[in-house]
Amino acid sequence: MQKPKSGGTEFASTTAQTPGSAKPDPILVADKIMRQFGGLTAVKVDHVEIQRGSITALIGPNGAGKTTFFNLLTGYDTPNSGTWSFNGKDLNGIPPHKVARLGMVRTFQLTKALYRLTVIENMLLGAREQKGESVLLSVFPWIWRAQEEAIRIRATAILKNFKLIEKQNDFAAALSGGQRKLLEMARALMVEPEMVMLDEPMAGVNPALKQSLLEHIKELRNEGKTVLFVEHDMDMVHEISDWVIVMAQGEIIAEGTPASVMGNRQVIEAYLGSHHNTDLTSEGA
Amino acid sequence: MDILFIIQQTLSATLGVNAIIFALAAIGLNMHFGYTGLLNFGQAGFLAIGAYSVAVPVISFGVPLWIAFLIGIFNSILFALLLGIPTLRLRADYLAIVTIAAAEIVRQIARSATFNEWLGGSDGITGKFGKDFFDLNPFKAGINTPILRFNGNDLWVVLTGWTLVALITSIMWIMVNSPWGRVMRAIREDEDAVRSLGKNVYLYKMQSLIIGGVIGSMGGFVYALSRQSVQPDNYGTALTFFAYTVLILGGAARVFAPIVGAMIFWFLIVFIEQVLRAGVTSNLIPDWLIGVNQVGQIRFMLMGLGLMLLMIFRPQGIFGDKKELTLDAKA
Numbered sequence: 339m340q341k342p343k344s345g346g347t348e349f350a351s352t353t354a355q356t357p358g359s360a361k362p363d364p365i366l367v368a369d370k371i372m373r374q375f376g377g378l379t380a381v382k383v384d385h386v387e388i389q390r391g392s393i394t395a396l397i398g399p400n401g402a403g404k405t406t407f408f409n410l411l412t413g414y415d416t417p418n419s420g421t422w423s424f425n426g427k428d429l430n431g432i433p434p435h436k437v438a439r440l441g442m443v444r445t446f447q448l449t450k451a452l453y454r455l456t457v458i459e460n461m462l463l464g465a466r467e468q469k470g471e472s473v474l475l476s477v478f479p480w481i482w483r484a485q486e487e488a489i490r491i492r493a494t495a496i497l498k499n500f501k502l503i504e505k506q507n508d509f510a511a512a513l514s515g516g517q518r519k520l521l522e523m524a525r526a527l528m529v530e531p532e533m534v535m536l537d538e539p540m541a542g543v544n545p546a547l548k549q550s551l552l553e554h555i556k557e558l559r560n561e562g563k564t565v566l567f568v569e570h571d572m573d574m575v576h577e578i579s580d581w582v583i584v585m586a587q588g589e590i591i592a593e594g595t596p597a598s599v600m601g602n603r604q605v606i607e608a609y610l611g612s613h614h615n616t617d618l619t620s621e622g623a
Numbered sequence: 624m625d626i627l628f629i630i631q632q633t634l635s636a637t638l639g640v641n642a643i644i645f646a647l648a649a650i651g652l653n654m655h656f657g658y659t660g661l662l663n664f665g666q667a668g669f670l671a672i673g674a675y676s677v678a679v680p681v682i683s684f685g686v687p688l689w690i691a692f693l694i695g696i697f698n699s700i701l702f703a704l705l706l707g708i709p710t711l712r713l714r715a716d717y718l719a720i721v722t723i724a725a726a727e728i729v730r731q732i733a734r735s736a737t738f739n740e741w742l743g744g745s746d747g748i749t750g751k752f753g754k755d756f757f758d759l760n761p762f763k764a765g766i767n768t769p770i771l772r773f774n775g776n777d778l779w780v781v782l783t784g785w786t787l788v789a790l791i792t793s794i795m796w797i798m799v800n801s802p803w804g805r806v807m808r809a810i811r812e813d814e815d816a817v818r819s820l821g822k823n824v825y826l827y828k829m830q831s832l833i834i835g836g837v838i839g840s841m842g843g844f845v846y847a848l849s850r851q852s853v854q855p856d857n858y859g860t861a862l863t864f865f866a867y868t869v870l871i872l873g874g875a876a877r878v879f880a881p882i883v884g885a886m887i888f889w890f891l892i893v894f895i896e897q898v899l900r901a902g903v904t905s906n907l908i909p910d911w912l913i914g915v916n917q918v919g920q921i922r923f924m925l926m927g928l929g930l931m932l933l934m935i936f937r938p939q940g941i942f943g944d945k946k947e948l949t950l951d952a953k954a
Contacts, residue, residue: 414815438821450816452809454947462802463809464820470802471822473830477797486802509947522816529820 347559347580349389355594358385365390365533365564366411366442371420373406373588380406381417382588388533393555393565395575395596398585399609404568405447407585408537412444413437425532439466441532445539447568451518453511457502460510460521461493462486464528493528500524500554516543516551523554534558536567540574552578576600584608629897631770636893640777640849642885643784644670647842648866649873649881650791654835656867657876658799660811661831662719665706666866668726669836671858672698673843675733675742678853681752683741688755692844699840702729703833711828723860734855742855749852756848780849787845788882791838796878807831808876839866868930874940883941891929896922 349362364387373381381403388394396404409415411422413434422429424442432440452460468489469475470482497503500520505513510521519539526534539555540548548571555578558565569575575582575596582599584592586608592599599605636642648666655661676695680686686694706725710718732738734745742748760779766772773781798804806827809817814824847853869888873880899918902908913921939945 412819414818433823434815434818435821435823438819443821444819446815446819450813450819452812452816454812455805455808459805459808463805463817463822466821468802471806473798473803473834476801476803477794479797479801482802525820 347392349392350580350595353389353581355592355598357590357593359387359593361387361389363390364388366422366424366566368411368422369420371407371410371417371422373403373410373415373417379588381410383407383420383585383590386583386590386593388564388566389581390564391559391562392580393559393567393578394581394583395579396566396568396583396585397570397572397575397599401587402585402608403588404585405537406588408444408535408568412442412535438529438531441530442535443526443529443531443533444535445519445522445526445537447537447541449515449518449522451510451513451521453509455510456507457497457510457513457521458490458493458506460525461497461506461528462489464525465489465492466529489528496524496527501550516547519543520547520551520554523551527558531563533564533566536565538568538570540569540571548574572600625901627769629894629901631768631772632897633890633894634770635772637886637890638771638781638785639773639889640780640784640845642889643781643788644842644846644849645866645869645888646788646881646885647791647845648839648862649869649884650788650795651835651837651839651842652866652870653875653878653881654795654831654838657870657880658804658807658811659828659831660715661711661828661835662715663722663832663835664719664860664863665722665724665726666835666839667858667860667862668722668729669699669702669839670843670846670862671726671729671733671855672702673840674847674853674858675748675843676840677844677847678748678750678752679741682748682750688752691752695840695844696837699836700833703836704829707829707832711825711832723863726858726860726863730855730858733858743853745855747852747854751851753848753851776851777849780845784845784849787841791841792878792882799878811876871940872930872933874943877940877942880940880942887941891926892922895925 353359353361366388368383368386370385371381371383372379396407398404406415410417411429413429413432413436424437424440427440429437452463455463468482469485475481494503494506497506502517502521502524505517510518513521523536523539536555539551543551552574555565555567579596582594582596583590584599584602584605591608592602592605594602648670651669652663652666655663673695676698677688677691680691680694681688706718706722710721733742736744757776757779760775762778762782763775765775765778799807806817806822810824810827818824846857865888869884870881871884872887873882873884896918899908899913899921900915903910903913903915903918939947
């Protein structure tokens with residue numbers, strides 16, 4: 339957590355802008371990841387590295403396999419083949435809760451706020467290694483009460499930062515869609531992750547909240563954390579990402595700085611189709 | 624119509640042995656369903672295992688009753704593991720299917736001719752296996768007042784039973800209000816979110832299944848002891864669904880719900896029956912409308928009607944919070 343800003347953002351200028359390029363200090367490395375659903379190959383990633391301390395965007399048209407790739411990396415799904423490691427630790431066969439304990443915490447495309455828990459309870463749940471979460475120690479409140487208070491102080495501070503403090507005693511279900519996204523991100527921070535994986539953090543968030551979400555993501559990088567996020571909102575990708583990885587039909591087709599990727603012919607074709615310049619009316623019949 | 628007699632019968636049932644059995648069964652279900660979201664439709668199986676575990680070792684093998692209690696707890700843990708290991712990794716509905724089947728398997732094994740020698744087949748077991756327990760009773764005379772009446776044995780079961788319920792409820796209260804209870808409620812809301820925060824959901828669900836199952840099997844202890852007999856057909860699916868009725872009557876995920884639910888359940892059943900019976904015998908209810916032999920059936924009809932009205936006008940139960948209930952879990 340206390341890592342310096344180890345040039346997390348400067349690597350972009352010195353790194354090759356090709357799919358699967360090597361990064362100077364990768365936190366996450368994946369090799370030959372393949373996931374098939376019946377006859378459909380959803381993900382087929384040859385090699386990818388995520389630079390430590392950077393904000394990396396994972397973009398691509400619908401059905402490109404971004405969320406599946408996320409699920410594979412975080413243990414929610416198992417690839418047919420492939421290896422991947424986090425901080426040098428092999429993650430093959432590691433269940434999701436252990437991936438989270440290793441310091442890689444994700445959020446979900448369809449927000450998973452815990453609705454019938456209050457906002458503050460959602461937050462407290464995130465903290466690691468709570469004595470009171472053991473079935474045997476739970477019956478002796480004096481053992482865990484001090485730790486609980488310390489966690490509450492940390493949770494309150496994060497909620498203040500995310501401007502959710504007034505809502506702390508409301509059920510999470512009472513929050514708006516955008517506030518739930520904020521809560522989910524704030525809750526992920528309670529785990530004290532090294533790397534945060536955000537699956538469409540901006541989906542359904544109104545413009546005012548969007549700006550504050552952006553600031554929070556930048557803040558994560560400033561604290562030395564690594565962020566990988568899936569996003570459709572190109573303005574957001576442009577504004578905050580240091581590096582962009584583009585997926586289409588399960589494969590990584592381009593990598594590079596936001597500016598270089600947006601101008602990449604392959605990327606434009608993947609999004610708009612290769613015939614996007616031809617006149618549809620003359621092509622028909 | 625003897626109003627005092629109706630009051631005596633009703634009050635004795637409200638505080639009686641059956642209310643204790645259903646309270647314990649429902650406390651277990653509250654752990655499973657109310658706090659963790661596990662759909663256990665086989666609670667009767669846990670009660671059966673508890674009941675047979677106190678009767679069989681004492682009668683067939685001469686084991687002391689206190690050891691039999693420990694055997695009962697051990698067996699219910701084993702049963703929970705057996706149910707949980709294959710199903711808790713799967714979606715919630717699989718647990719429902721497996722538990723309802725497993726409880727029936729337990730009952731069918733108990734009543735099968737194969738194990739007749741130990742389990743007594745469909746006749747079950749009758750005998751003085753509770754002797755060690757009733758020997759400790761300081762109130763052998765029982766209690767006989769105009770409004771409350773228990774014989775000596777029942778009074779002892781009632782006193783120790785409610786003490787057990789109070790003890791378990793206090794521990795439950797502490798547990799569900801601890802960080803452990805928070806993880807449980809979170810699992811009820813969304814397992815995957817809890818996994819993403821580094822919690823071993825499978826382990827927690829197993830703990831819930833075991834704890835709720837052991838509490839249920841204690842209901843079985845009371846059931847067996849109070850009657851000094853175990854009948855396999857008392858542990859059918861109806862028992863599970865009555866226990867759910869008790870829980871929902873009180874309000875799921877409320878610590879005191881099973882106690883109050885069980886009391887109201889037995890209050891209503893006995894009160895309706897006694898009023899009908901008194902009405903029929905004193906000819907206040909004409910014979911062409913309800914005959915003496917129909918009272919038993921009619922009381923369940925009225926009970927069902929009452930529960931329907933409750934679900935319509937107070938779906939959250941006695942203690943529940945309507946606001947909480949209307950929060951769609953997948954909004």
